[in-house]
Amino acid sequence: MSGRHGAGRVTLVGGGPGSEELMTVGGVRALADADVVLYDRLAPHTLLPRLSPGALLIDVGKKPGHHPISQHGIELLMIDHARSGAHVVRLKGGDPYVLGRGGEEVLACRAAGIPVTVLSGVTSAIAVPAAAGIPLTHRGVSHMFTVVSGHDPLSDDELRHLVGLGGTIVVLMGVSTLPQLVAGLRRHGMTATIPIAIIERGHSDEQKTTISDIDGIVDAAALAGVGAPAVLVIGEVVRLAHDGNDEADRILRRAESLTEI
Ligand code: SAH
Numbered sequence: 001m002s003g004r005h006g007a008g009r010v011t012l013v014g015g016g017p018g019s020e021e022l023m024t025v026g027g028v029r030a031l032a033d034a035d036v037v038l039y040d041r042l043a044p045h046t047l048l049p050r051l052s053p054g055a056l057l058i059d060v061g062k063k064p065g066h067h068p069i070s071q072h073g074i075e076l077l078m079i080d081h082a083r084s085g086a087h088v089v090r091l092k093g094g095d096p097y098v099l100g101r102g103g104e105e106v107l108a109c110r111a112a113g114i115p116v117t118v119l120s121g122v123t124s125a126i127a128v129p130a131a132a133g134i135p136l137t138h139r140g141v142s143h144m145f146t147v148v149s150g151h152d153p154l155s156d157d158e159l160r161h162l163v164g165l166g167g168t169i170v171v172l173m174g175v176s177t178l179p180q181l182v183a184g185l186r187r188h189g190m191t192a193t194i195p196i197a198i199i200e201r202g203h204s205d206e207q208k209t210t211i212s213d214i215d216g217i218v219d220a221a222a223l224a225g226v227g228a229p230a231v232l233v234i235g236e237v238v239r240l241a242h243d244g245n246d247e248a249d250r251i252l253r254r255a256e257s258l259t260e261i
Pocket residue numbers: 016017018042093094095096097098099100122123124125128171172173174199200201202203228229230231
């Protein structure tokens with residue numbers, strides 16, 4: 001890289017859940033200034049030829065189960081390009097610091113003596129439920145939410161505490177561990193009728209929402225052929241979804257007779 005900007009540096013940009021509308025002004029500016037962009041599969045990368053004209057665009061995306069470039073490899077690439085004088089933008093899906101390994105990439109830059117800044121993004125944990133009409137908090141329904149990774153099954157202690165909190169639970173990377181999650185929540189006392197929504201590919205043309213209750217969701221997900229990427233929302237707030245399918249309407253009707261919301 002020629003190094004248009006003298007000394008190299010890295011900007012970690014949270015690209016939001018995939019739609020241009022949900023990118024930050026700072027993120028768009030950083031992309032316009034980039035010499036090199038390293039982007040993830042879930043980042044809004046189709047926009048890059050327009051947002052970063054002239055930059056070298058490198059796909060470091062990881063599909064579930066496939067790792068074309070390791071995390072360490074990504075960090076080395078980022079540092080190498082910055083060392084040669086480039087402004088490297090590391091474009092990540094959602095927010096870099098929400099289950100995004102942004103912290104590791106910042107530490108790697110610091111260890112290499114490369115200046116690094118982080119631009120927060122709109123996390124899918126909030127924006128994907130919103131795209132399905134689900135607010136994570138709602139007066140009188142839930143005044144908290146917990147965001148957890150479903151990458152690995154939760155421990156019994158974690159499940160017990162989650163059920164005990166009684167607030168909204170948001171799970172990222174949770175499609176493959178869904179059966180263990182719902183069985184675990186039930187085992188620790190979660191009511192069978194608590195609604196759960198799975199929102200796939202939020203903010204895209206293929207967005208799809210599957211809604212059921214805790215006891216029915218594994219069958220409903222299998223029937224709907226649910227796959228990653230998806231955000232799971234567990235809690236009464238799911239009843240507030242206003243663009244639901246038949247199952248959602250049934251749950252909403254039942255909720256109206258049970259709860260005053
Ligand atoms: N840092 C990211 C999360 C990275 S983990 C953020 O703040 O959003 C990747 C997980 O995010 C996916 O497995 C999925 O659970 C969720 N995700 C990201 N974008 C999504 C989208 N457009 N639709 C549905 N889920 C999405």
